[in-house]
Amino acid sequence: MSEQTRISLEFDVEGDNFVSAGKASEAVKGNLKMLGLPPTIIRRAAIVMYEGEINMVIHAKGGKAYVDITDKDISITLKDEGPGIENIELAMQEGYSTAPDAIRALGFGAGMGLPNMKKYSDNMEIESEVGKGTTVRMKINIQPDSEGQQQ
Amino acid sequence: MKLAELAKVLEAEIVVEGNPEKEITGGYAGDFLSFVMSRAPEGCVWFTVMSNVNVAAVAYMADVGAIVLCDGIKPEPPLTERCVKENINLLTTELDTYGAACRLALYENQL
Numbered sequence A: 001m002s003e004q005t006r007i008s009l010e011f012d013v014e015g016d017n018f019v020s021a022g023k024a025s026e027a028v029k030g031n032l033k034m035l036g037l038p039p040t041i042i043r044r045a046a047i048v049m050y051e052g053e054i055n056m057v058i059h060a061k062g063g064k065a066y067v068d069i070t071d072k073d074i075s076i077t078l079k080d081e082g083p084g085i086e087n088i089e090l091a092m093q094e095g096y097s098t099a100p101d102a103i104r105a106l107g108f109g110a111g112m113g114l115p116n117m118k119k120y121s122d123n124m125e126i127e128s129e130v131g132k133g134t135t136v137r138m139k140i141n142i143q144p145d146s147e148g149q150q151q
Numbered sequence B: 001m002k003l004a005e006l007a008k009v010l011e012a013e014i015v016v017e018g019n020p021e022k023e024i025t026g027g028y029a030g031d032f033l034s035f036v037m038s039r040a041p042e043g044c045v046w047f048t049v050m051s052n053v054n055v056a057a058v059a060y061m062a063d064v065g066a067i068v069l070c071d072g073i074k075p076e077p078p079l080t081e082r083c084v085k086e087n088i089n090l091l092t093t094e095l096d097t098y099g100a101a102c103r104l105a106l107y108e109n110q111l
Helices: A023-034 A039-059 A113-120 B003-009 B033-039 B054-061 B077-086 B097-107
Strands: A006-014 A062-070 A073-080 A123-129 A133-141 B013-016 B027-029 B045-048 B066-069 B090-092
Touching: A006 A023, A006 A039, A023 A039, A023 A062, A023 B054, A039 A062, A039 A073, A039 A113, A039 A133, A039 B033, A039 B054, A113 A123, A113 A133, A113 B033, B003 B013, B003 B066, B003 B090, B003 B097, B013 B077, B027 B097, B033 B054, B045 B097, B054 B066, B054 B077, B077 B090
Parallel strands: B027 B045, B045 B066, B066 B090
Antiparallel strands: A006 A062, A062 A073, A073 A133, A123 A133, B013 B090
């Protein structure tokens, strides 16, 4: 991609719908593939986006996803007007989940969503206010030899 | 190995021949979707008993090589449909998760 290349994508994520869940992430992955980015970068972006999208479906009755792709990085912003996160430090701990049993029966709610988003992104920031909503910003750097935090 | 060889080793039925030429290496067993995305290596066999449509989404995001439903679990129709759409290999086996994983590991001489 040239220096000026910039792609901006925007998605509405529907809450409580586990059939359509992942649509936005799927579209983003498709776009990244078309741009010919390294598979490890695409995989990391897809995973963090999907985890974030699922969180909005489960906890926030949906929200908005904004994805900006430049030659340098992929920026993903997930914005919801859900219940907010009371204790971010606690929510970041592996295994901590507030997902109800019905959600866990689908295979979600392992308490690994936020940790995965941190693990696979190069930078992650969470802003949250109880009763107002949550905004998560993640960045993945694009470098030719970048393995990042990929395992 | 390729899909056909994997099916033979696991005595599995191929439900969706999504990508028969994809090289499949290693495995991961688990049912919590986020654990799979955290730990499953790219191109691996994913052994699970979860059969809902979200399994396909996770396999797609994490570049899983093949989904193997164990214990004779059959895929829910939306899972099959999504695997067809995304060219994801989907199999079912009567073996349980432990048995299937051991079978593959023995075959690959990893035990």
